[in-house]
Amino acid sequence: MRRYEIREPKGIASLSLCEVENPRPGPGQVLLDMKAWSLNYRDLSMPRGGYPGNEKVLHAPPLVPVSDGAGEVLAVGPGVTEFAPGDRVITCFFQSWEDGEVTSEAKASALGGAIDGVLAERVVLSARGCVAAPQSLSFEQASTLPCAGLTAWAALTEAHARAGQNVLLQGTGGVSIFALQLAKLMGLRVIITSSSNDKLERARQLGASDTINYKDQPDWDEQALKLTAGVGVDHVVEVGGAGTLGRSMNACRMGGTISLIGVLTGMPEQNPSPLNVMWKRLVMRGIYVGSRRQLEELCRAVQVGGLLPVIDKTFGFEQVQEAYRYLKSGAHFGKVVISRG
Ligand SMILES: NC(=O)c1ccc[n+]([C@@H]2O[C@H](COP(=O)([O-])OP(=O)(O)OC[C@H]3O[C@@H](n4cnc5c(N)ncnc54)[C@H](OP(=O)(O)O)[C@@H]3O)[C@@H](O)[C@H]2O)c1
Structure with a gap:
C-alpha cells in the first residue's frame, strides 16, 4: 500500500508517496481502507518542521502527515466491539482524548503531528481513536469533521x-x-x-x-x-x-x-x-480541537441538522502537493479535500 511521508521537512516538495507493507490490526485496533482526507492550516506547518508538541517530523522521522480522514473498516483486531468490517468511520484528531479536560497524554496523541497521521491507503488505529461517520455525509464530507x-x-x-x-x-x-x-x-x-x-x-x-x-x-x-x-x-x-x-x-x-x-x-x-x-x-x-465524545456529539448534530460541510476543492491522492499549495494560497472557502474516489 502507499502512504505519504515527510522524511526531511524542506517544504511541500518533501511530501513523498512511498510504498510500504500493509499494516495489520492488533488487539483493540481497526484496519481502515481510507477513502478521503481533509487538510487543515496546521498541516502546512509539518513540511516546515511542525510546531511545539507536534514535531515527530524532527524527532522521529518520517512523519505520515494529516489528522483528518474518513474510511471503511476492513478488519478488526481481537476485543474490538465498537466496529465491524464495512462500517464507515472518521478519525479522532487526538487518539487518546475520550472526554473531559485535555491531558498531556491526549496532547501527545495528535495525529499527523505528535504521532503519525493518516494520509495512507490503509491505516491501523485504536478503535477508540475513531467514531462512526454521519450516515448523511459522503466520505469526502465526513473527512472535514475531525479538526475544523x-x-x-x-x-x-x-x-x-x-x-x-x-x-x-x-x-x-x-x-x-x-x-x-x-x-x-x-x-x-x-x-x-x-x-x-x-x-x-x-x-x-x-x-x-x-x-x-x-x-x-x-x-x-x-x-x-x-x-x-x-x-x-x-x-x-x-x-x-x-x-x-x-x-x-x-x-x-x-x-x-x-x-x-x-x-x-x-x-x-x-x-x-x-x-x-x-x-x-x-x-x-x-480551544484545542476536542475530545472523542465531542466529536460524537458533532456527528449527531450534523446528521440531525442536515449540515453539509462546504468543500471548496477536491484533489486526487496523487495530487497531495497541489492540495497543500492550494490551501497555502488562501484561495479556498471552507475545506480542501483529498479523495481516492
Ligand atoms: N486551537 C485549535 O484547536 C485549532 C483547530 C483548528 C485550527 N486552528 C487554527 O485556526 C486557524 C484557522 O485554521 P483553518 O484550518 O480554518 O485555516 P484555513 O482554512 O487555512 O483559513 C484560512 C483563511 O483565514 C482567513 N484569514 C487569514 N488571515 C486573516 C486575518 N488576519 N483576519 C481574518 N481572517 C484571516 C482567510 O480568509 P479570507 O480569505 O476570507 O480572508 C484565509 O483564507 C489556524 O491558525 C489554525 O492553526 C486551531
Missing part, C-alpha cells in the same frame, strides 16, 4: 452559545465556515469578516446576516460594534491570534466570550492590552 468541524463545535458549545445571540467570525477558512454553519443551526446571528467580497457573498448565501471586508475596513471591530447598536457581540471565534485579538476584545459586549483558536496572523509577537478582559469582564477560553 470539531473545533468550531467546541468553541460554540463551550461558550454556551444559544439562539438569539450573535457571533463574530474571522475569515472564510475551514474553522470559520463550520462555525457559520453550526451557528446558523443553533439559531445565532452571524457577523463574518473576509478579505474577499466574493467570499462574503458566499457567506451570506450560507446564512451570515452581516459581512465586513477586513482589508477595506481594518477597523472591523468598530463595524461589529455598530452592527450591534454599540453593545458588542456575544461571542468571537478568534482564529487570527495576536494580530486580531485586541480588536476582538473591542468588538465584544460586556461579559462576552472569546474562543482562542488560531494564529493566522503569525506567532505572538504583539501583546494586545489585557485591560478590556478586565474592564469588560470578558471570558477567554482556549
Whole structure:
C-alpha cells in the first residue's frame, strides 16, 4: 500500500508517496481502507518542521502527515466491539482524548503531528481513536469533521452559545465556515469578516446576516460594534491570534466570550492590552480541537441538522502537493479535500 511521508521537512516538495507493507490490526485496533482526507492550516506547518508538541517530523522521522480522514473498516483486531468490517468511520484528531479536560497524554496523541497521521491507503488505529461517520455525509464530507468541524463545535458549545445571540467570525477558512454553519443551526446571528467580497457573498448565501471586508475596513471591530447598536457581540471565534485579538476584545459586549483558536496572523509577537478582559469582564477560553465524545456529539448534530460541510476543492491522492499549495494560497472557502474516489 502507499502512504505519504515527510522524511526531511524542506517544504511541500518533501511530501513523498512511498510504498510500504500493509499494516495489520492488533488487539483493540481497526484496519481502515481510507477513502478521503481533509487538510487543515496546521498541516502546512509539518513540511516546515511542525510546531511545539507536534514535531515527530524532527524527532522521529518520517512523519505520515494529516489528522483528518474518513474510511471503511476492513478488519478488526481481537476485543474490538465498537466496529465491524464495512462500517464507515472518521478519525479522532487526538487518539487518546475520550472526554473531559485535555491531558498531556491526549496532547501527545495528535495525529499527523505528535504521532503519525493518516494520509495512507490503509491505516491501523485504536478503535477508540475513531467514531462512526454521519450516515448523511459522503466520505469526502465526513473527512472535514475531525479538526475544523470539531473545533468550531467546541468553541460554540463551550461558550454556551444559544439562539438569539450573535457571533463574530474571522475569515472564510475551514474553522470559520463550520462555525457559520453550526451557528446558523443553533439559531445565532452571524457577523463574518473576509478579505474577499466574493467570499462574503458566499457567506451570506450560507446564512451570515452581516459581512465586513477586513482589508477595506481594518477597523472591523468598530463595524461589529455598530452592527450591534454599540453593545458588542456575544461571542468571537478568534482564529487570527495576536494580530486580531485586541480588536476582538473591542468588538465584544460586556461579559462576552472569546474562543482562542488560531494564529493566522503569525506567532505572538504583539501583546494586545489585557485591560478590556478586565474592564469588560470578558471570558477567554482556549480551544484545542476536542475530545472523542465531542466529536460524537458533532456527528449527531450534523446528521440531525442536515449540515453539509462546504468543500471548496477536491484533489486526487496523487495530487497531495497541489492540495497543500492550494490551501497555502488562501484561495479556498471552507475545506480542501483529498479523495481516492
Ligand atoms: N486551537 C485549535 O484547536 C485549532 C483547530 C483548528 C485550527 N486552528 C487554527 O485556526 C486557524 C484557522 O485554521 P483553518 O484550518 O480554518 O485555516 P484555513 O482554512 O487555512 O483559513 C484560512 C483563511 O483565514 C482567513 N484569514 C487569514 N488571515 C486573516 C486575518 N488576519 N483576519 C481574518 N481572517 C484571516 C482567510 O480568509 P479570507 O480569505 O476570507 O480572508 C484565509 O483564507 C489556524 O491558525 C489554525 O492553526 C486551531
